[in-house]
């Protein structure tokens with residue numbers, strides 16, 4: 035079983051694609067370009083799926099982001115301290131550097147996960163554009 039096949043949740047999350055068609059990008063700029071890091075279009079450019087299902091939709095993604103950040107931090111600091119014998123202060127300095135590098139990626143993956151939990155894959159999405167737009171302004 036290929037976890038990253040088209041239409042799987044992992045496919046859209048790992049590639050930051052629209053979960054409905056798995057083709058349209060969720061973000062316009064590459065993650066590590068750090069240009070327009072938090073901007074998201076209102077809807078999928080390929081199938082028209084709204085990326086903002088309701089007002090305040092991405093509050094839920096904040097909790098996913100929190101869990102991600104917590105586990106990544108614990109693992110990273112733990113490995114540095116117990117695996118490499120780095121001092122606690124040095125480990126936290128390294129953590130600040132790591133988080134400065136990863137915060138946009140974690141933000142984006144969390145939104146992609148949240149959207150993928152709420153939108154189902156539709157193999158015929160590209161033939162059927164969503165025309166009614168109930169999306170909110172992108173904030």
Ligand SMILES: [Zn+2]
Nearest residue numbers: 052055078081
């Ligand atoms: Zn789409």
